[in-house]
Amino acid sequence: MLQPSQRGAALPPSPYRKLTPFAEAARQRGLTVHPLNIGQPDVETPPAMLAAVQQAHISVLEYSPTAGYPSYRAKLADYYQRLGLPVVADDILVTTGGSEAISFALLGCLNPGDEFIVPEPFYGPYSAFAVATGTHVVPVTSCLEDNFALPPIGAFEQKITPRTKAILICSPNNPTGYVYTRQEMEQLKDLCLRHKLYLLSDEAYREFCYDTEYTSALHLTGADDHIVLLDTISKRYSSCGARIGAIVTKNHALCDVFFKLAQLRVSPPGLGQRLAEAAADLPETYFDHTKAEYQARRDLMLQRLRAMPGVRVPTPSGAFYVIAHLPVDDADRFAQWLLEEFSHEGQTLMISPASGFYSTPGLGRQQVRMAYVVNQHVINQAMDCLAVALQQYPGREE
Structure with a gap:
C-alpha cells in the first residue's frame, strides 16, 4: 500500500480544530455548542470592505x-x-x-x-x-x-x-x-x-x-x-x-x-x-468600539472564571484569548467529554486543550484556551455550562 510522506504523517493536528467532529456530532444530537475554541470573531466585518468587492467592476x-x-x-x-x-x-x-x-x-x-x-x-x-x-x-x-x-x-x-x-x-x-x-x-x-x-x-x-x-x-x-x-x-x-x-x-x-x-x-x-x-481607508476611530467590546468580553469572562472553585486564570493584556487552569485530571479528556457526554439546558461548549500549544511533553495538561470572540450573552451561557460541567466531571481534581 502506498504511504504518505513522513513529513505529512508527522504533522500535528490543530489544537483548536481537532475536536470539530465531536462538536458536529453534538450539534446533530440537537445541542447548542458555544464555540470558544477558535479565534473567529463575531464582530461584523466593516461594510465598506465588503462593498469594495461587491461593487467592483471586474470583467x-x-x-x-x-x-x-x-x-x-x-x-x-x-x-x-x-x-x-x-x-x-x-x-x-x-x-x-x-x-x-x-x-x-x-x-x-x-x-x-x-x-x-x-x-x-x-x-x-x-x-x-x-x-x-x-x-x-x-x-x-x-x-x-x-x-x-x-x-x-x-x-x-x-x-x-x-x-x-x-x-x-x-x-x-x-x-x-x-x-x-x-x-x-x-x-x-x-x-x-x-x-x-x-x-x-x-x-x-x-x-x-x-x-x-x-x-x-x-x-x-x-x-x-x-x-x-x-x-x-x-x-x-x-x-x-x-x-x-x-x-x-x-x-x-x-x-x-x-x-x-x-x-x-x-x-x-x-x-x-x-x-x-x-x-486601509477606514478612520482610525474604527477600532475604538471593537477594542472596547473585546475588553468588556474579556472582563466578563475573567469575572465568571474566577468565581469557579479551582480555576486559575491570569489577566490577558491583549488579543482575545485566555488560558485557564482547570481543576480537571486532563484537559483533553475534559474537552472531549464536554462534547460527548455533557449538556446543560441543551447547551455545551467547545474549548481548546492547552497541551496543543506547548512543545514540551506534559505541559498544559490542566489548561485550556478560550476565545472571547462571541458576544457577552453567549459568554454568559458558555460560562454557565462550564461551571456546571466542572462540578459534574468525573475527573475533577481539587
Whole structure:
C-alpha cells in the first residue's frame, strides 16, 4: 500500500480544530455548542470592505502582482507609518493570510534542520509549520503564575546552538494574551544582535491591547536586517476569510527570497486585496468600539472564571484569548467529554486543550484556551455550562 510522506504523517493536528467532529456530532444530537475554541470573531466585518468587492467592476478576475497590488501595498505602508513603523511599500510582500507569512519566514530565514526558539505556550500551528519546512521548534517555557511574561533572557541564551537561526514571538500573544513590554522586546533584539539571529514577530493582534502599550519589533532600532514582521488583516478587521496577510522586512536580501517564494504561488488573492485596501481607508476611530467590546468580553469572562472553585486564570493584556487552569485530571479528556457526554439546558461548549500549544511533553495538561470572540450573552451561557460541567466531571481534581 502506498504511504504518505513522513513529513505529512508527522504533522500535528490543530489544537483548536481537532475536536470539530465531536462538536458536529453534538450539534446533530440537537445541542447548542458555544464555540470558544477558535479565534473567529463575531464582530461584523466593516461594510465598506465588503462593498469594495461587491461593487467592483471586474470583467476578468486576473492574477494580481506577485508581491500584491501596488495600490494596496502603498496604503498598507501608510497604515504602518501611522503606527510609527518606518515601512515603505517595497518592504511589504502581500501574503495569502498570516499563515503564508509564517511559512515564508521559516523557508526564507532557516535551512532544513535549523532551529528557532519560541516562548511556550505558542500558536499551535507553529509546530506544524516547523514540520512542513524541515525546521525545529525549541521551546522556552513561560508560566501562568507569571502571567505568561517573557521568560528570563538567559533561558533563551541557554537554548542557542549552532543550528539556532531565529527567535519567533507573537505579541499580543496567541494563546496567552500577553503583550511583550518595550523592555522585553529590547532584550530580544539585543540577544538576536549578539548571536546573529532573526527576530520573527507575529503581530496579528496589535490593535487589541487593553492594559499596556504595544511595541512592534519594527519599533526597535539598529536591527533592521534581523527583523521580520508577520501580519494579517484577519483579526484586525474581522475578515478571516479574506486570506490577506503580509510579511514585512527592511532586509532587502530577504525581500528577494520572499518574492521568489511568492512566485511559487503566483499571486495573493485579488478580491481579498480589494477588500483589504478598503480597510486601509477606514478612520482610525474604527477600532475604538471593537477594542472596547473585546475588553468588556474579556472582563466578563475573567469575572465568571474566577468565581469557579479551582480555576486559575491570569489577566490577558491583549488579543482575545485566555488560558485557564482547570481543576480537571486532563484537559483533553475534559474537552472531549464536554462534547460527548455533557449538556446543560441543551447547551455545551467547545474549548481548546492547552497541551496543543506547548512543545514540551506534559505541559498544559490542566489548561485550556478560550476565545472571547462571541458576544457577552453567549459568554454568559458558555460560562454557565462550564461551571456546571466542572462540578459534574468525573475527573475533577481539587
